[in-house]
Amino acid sequence: MTAILSTHDLALTFSTKRGPVEAVRGIDLAVEQGEILGFLGPNGAGKSTTLRMLTTLLAPTRGTATVAGHDLATQPRAVRRKIGYVAQSGGLDPQERVRSELVLQGRFYRLSRAEAEARAEELAVDLDLTELLDRTCAELSGGQRRRLDIAMALTHRPALLFLDEPTTGLDPGSRADLWELVRRIRDEGTTIFLTTHYLDEADALADRLVIVDHGEVVAEGTPAALKERYGGSPEATLQDTFIAITGHGPRREEPAPLTV
Amino acid sequence: MPTVLADSLLVFERYARQTLRSRITLIFGLMQPMLFLGFFGPLLQDVPLGREGDSWQILVPGLLVQLALFSSSFAGFGILIEKQHGIVERMRVTPVSRTALLLGRTLRDVALLLVQSVILVLAGVAFGLRAPLLGVLIGFVLVAVLAASLASLSYAFAMRVNTPQEFAPVINSINLPAMLLSGILLPMALAPTWLDVISHLIPFRYLVDGVRAAFVGDYGDSALAVGALAALLLSAASLTLGTRLFRRAGA
Numbered sequence: 001m002t003a004i005l006s007t008h009d010l011a012l013t014f015s016t017k018r019g020p021v022e023a024v025r026g027i028d029l030a031v032e033q034g035e036i037l038g039f040l041g042p043n044g045a046g047k048s049t050t051l052r053m054l055t056t057l058l059a060p061t062r063g064t065a066t067v068a069g070h071d072l073a074t075q076p077r078a079v080r081r082k083i084g085y086v087a088q089s090g091g092l093d094p095q096e097r098v099r100s101e102l103v104l105q106g107r108f109y110r111l112s113r114a115e116a117e118a119r120a121e122e123l124a125v126d127l128d129l130t131e132l133l134d135r136t137c138a139e140l141s142g143g144q145r146r147r148l149d150i151a152m153a154l155t156h157r158p159a160l161l162f163l164d165e166p167t168t169g170l171d172p173g174s175r176a177d178l179w180e181l182v183r184r185i186r187d188e189g190t191t192i193f194l195t196t197h198y199l200d201e202a203d204a205l206a207d208r209l210v211i212v213d214h215g216e217v218v219a220e221g222t223p224a225a226l227k228e229r230y231g232g233s234p235e236a237t238l239q240d241t242f243i244a245i246t247g248h249g250p251r252r253e254e255p256a257p258l259t260v
Numbered sequence: 261m262p263t264v265l266a267d268s269l270l271v272f273e274r275y276a277r278q279t280l281r282s283r284i285t286l287i288f289g290l291m292q293p294m295l296f297l298g299f300f301g302p303l304l305q306d307v308p309l310g311r312e313g314d315s316w317q318i319l320v321p322g323l324l325v326q327l328a329l330f331s332s333s334f335a336g337f338g339i340l341i342e343k344q345h346g347i348v349e350r351m352r353v354t355p356v357s358r359t360a361l362l363l364g365r366t367l368r369d370v371a372l373l374l375v376q377s378v379i380l381v382l383a384g385v386a387f388g389l390r391a392p393l394l395g396v397l398i399g400f401v402l403v404a405v406l407a408a409s410l411a412s413l414s415y416a417f418a419m420r421v422n423t424p425q426e427f428a429p430v431i432n433s434i435n436l437p438a439m440l441l442s443g444i445l446l447p448m449a450l451a452p453t454w455l456d457v458i459s460h461l462i463p464f465r466y467l468v469d470g471v472r473a474a475f476v477g478d479y480g481d482s483a484l485a486v487g488a489l490a491a492l493l494l495s496a497a498s499l500t501l502g503t504r505l506f507r508r509a510g511a
Contacts, residue, residue, distance in 0.1 A: 055353050080355045091350025093342065095278065107270050108354035152350065 003066075004160050004191045005031040005054065010063035011215075012049055023049040025215040026063060031160070031193055036186050038206025038223075039195040042246060046215040047195040048088065051164050054193070055085040068159045081109070084153030084161040084190075088168060090145060091152070094138035098129060098148060101137065102155070109156040123151040127181070143174030150181065154190075161185065163194045167201060179205055199238040213246045267357040271364020272371075279372055289331035290376050293323040297383055300445065305388075310449035313476040316389035321399055321471035322444035323384075324377055325464060328403040329439060331376070332410035333431050335369045336418025340427055348419075362415055362506040369411040370404050377403060395474040398484070402471050405491040406464070412502030419506055442468050466490035 012024045024046040031037045041047045052058040054067055056076040065072040068082035092101060099120055106116025124130045127147045132140060140148065146166060153161060163182070167175045182205055186192050196202055202209055203223050211219040211226075219226060228234045231241035243249060279285055297319070304315035311318065342348050351361055377400055381389070414431070421427050441455075442448075442464035448456050459465050470487015478484065 052349075057349055057352060077355055080353055083353070085350075085353040087346045087349055089344070089346035091346040093345060093347050095281070096274075100274075104270065104274055105354065108267075108351065108356040110355065 002033050003030040004033045004069075005029075005065070005067050005193065007054070007065040008063055010050070010053060010060050010065055012046075012053060012058060013061045023215055024053070024060075027212070027215075027217055029210050029217060029220070031191060032208075033191055034186070034189070035207040036182065036192040036194060036205050038202040038209045039193060039212065040197065040199070040202050040209055040242070041195075041212035042248060043197065045212045047212060048164055049215075050212070051085075051162055051193070051195060055083060055162055056080055081156065082159050084156070084158035086146075086149045086153045086161075086163050086166060088164045090149045092137040092145060092148060095136060097134055097136055098124075098140070099133040101148070102133075102152060105152045105155045111155075119155060123154060127151040127154075141174075142170050143177060146170060146174070146178060147181070150185075154185070158190060160191045160193065163192060165195055165197065167196070167198065175201075199242055203238045211242070211245055219245045264357045264360050264363070267360030268363040268367060270356070271360055272367040273364075275365055275368040276371060279368060286372065286376060289327065289372070290379060292330065293327045293380055294383060296323055296326070296445065297380070297387060301384075301387055304446075309447055311447050311472070312478070313472065314388075314390075316384055316387060317391055317475045318447055318472055319445070320381060320384040320389050320391075321475050322468055323380060324399060324403045324471060325406065325442065325468045326439055326444045327376055327380060328373055328407040329410065329435060329444075329464065331373060332369055332407040333414050333435055334428075335365070335411040336414035336416075336427060336431075337424065339365070339415055339418045340421070340424055343419075343422075358507045359503050362412055362503055365415060366408050366411045366502075370407050373407040374400060374404060391475040392477045395477050395479070398474040398479075399471040402467055402474070402487060402491050405495045406467055409491075409495040409498035409502075412506070413498045416502040416505035438462055438464055441465065444468055447472070463490050463494050 007027055007029050009026045009028060010024060011022070011026045014021045014023055027050060039047055039050070049058065053060050054065060054072065056072065056079055060073070067079045070078040070082065072079055102120035102123060103113075103116045106119045107113065111119060120133070121130075124133055127150065129144070129148060129151060132144060132148075137145065137148065150163075150166075166182070167178050170178065179201070182192060182194070194205060206223065208222055209220060209226060210217055219230065221229070223238060224234050226245075227236040227238065227241045230244040231237065239249070301316065301319050304319060307315065309315060309318050339348060348361070352358060381396055417430070418427055441459045441462045443451070443459060448459045448465060451459065466483075466487045467490055469483040470490070473479075473481040473483040473487070
């Protein structure tokens with residue numbers, strides 16, 4: 001197996017009025033080509049911050065990373081051409097129509113107008129959005145909006161797709177549909193880097209887990225291996241395993257570090 | 261460089277369409293200068309204003325600068341809302357030029373300002389403004405440059421704050437003094453020396469004087485040259501700073 005993403009000592013320290021805050025303290029991890037990597041951690045563990053560094057949105061204060069064959073620090077543009085990213089909040093303008101969002105995204109990926117329009121139709125068919133193309137994003141349901149977010153991120157057939165808590169706020173039916181979709185995207189050849197704090201989601205989707213807490217990797221391995229090692233047996237729940245590793249549940253309620 | 265331009269046009273197109281859909285934006289920015297034109301302008305008609313030109317040739321250039329000052333400095337407001345929807349980040353993860361994300365928006369603001377300026381000048385003509393066409397066009401160029409400068413700074417600033425509550429007070433506390441000190445409503449020629457001295461520190465003052473010189477057809481007047489120079493320096497500084505902050509923001 002070859003790694004499509006690897007980091008070495010990746011760290012980010014925010015400077016705030018109350019002094020420096022170490023959001024991410026030096027992460028080493030690798031994502032293998034073709035896998036679904038579940039990136040787990042309690043709220044405030046540094047999941048989103050790590051993701052935002054790997055997607056060129058935040059500059060690391062230390063460390064290096066290679067993403068989809070390119071150096072994160074020196075070739076951010078090449079990285080952007082190879083990755084797709086769906087943020088927790090999505091990225092749709094409520095007043096824009098579904099079609100115009102898809103077409104503009106295609107144009108941003110350097111497609112001609114005609115190509116971008118054709119690609120929009122194709123993605124709509126693929127992600128079951130055809131009926132919605134002429135609606136505004138405000139008129140979509142939560143599940144439909146998520147599908148559109150993912151369609152936008154797939155515009156350029158990225159090698160690596162980052163999904164930041166993709167099912168947060170979705171109803172159970174839409175969640176199940178989205179899991180199905182994520183598996184399908186992986187089966188079609190896209191590697192997936194997924195953060196979540198739903199343990200059933202990680203258990204159901206991920207081939208391998210990396211668990212972070214306080215900005216550091218605290219455990220990694222397949223769900224079965226982690227359960228056996230930390231939960232006591234392969235039949236242990238991921239919940240118990242997680243608590244054994246981090247000392248608390250995944251939804252620790254404390255203020256997340258400032259994300260700008 | 262051509263990529264930046266092509267990308268800027270893409271971005272411009274999107275935001276221009278959004279602006280055309282909500283005509284309220286057009287009218288909203290025009291409200292204040294229109295009120296000054298209608299309810300304040302007539303008061304100046306027989307007042308000696310200490311400089312060449314009739315009262316409309318002095319007031320309307322001031323109102324044009326005021327329009328640019330207020331509408332452009334609040335341009336960043338839109339991006340605050342987009343940030344909450346994740347739109348800015350979504351775009352920044354694509355290969356689109358980050359400079360173009362700023363320039364395209366700024367271009368929309370300049371276009372909007374020019375439409376508003378035409379309406380304002382036409383309304384001025386209805387009230388009694390008479391000015392040479394060339395002078396008016398020069399005036400438009402100067403306020404367009406001013407608008408581009410302020411809008412890009414406003415966007416860059418908006419990228420660094422998280423809520424409208426942090427954004428609006430800062431802009432307001434800069435705008436009002438800047439407006440009063442640049443002699444937008446009445447020429448600074450009327451000011452006592454100390455006030456005149458302070459007002460020379462405000463770059464917008466030179467623009468107001470420049471546009472006024474253009475409106476009376478004094479193309480050789482040093483005020484026009486100084487105004488153009490001020491606009492040029494301001495835009496060079498603001499666009500450099502604006503694009504740098506905007507590209508880096510979040511980092």
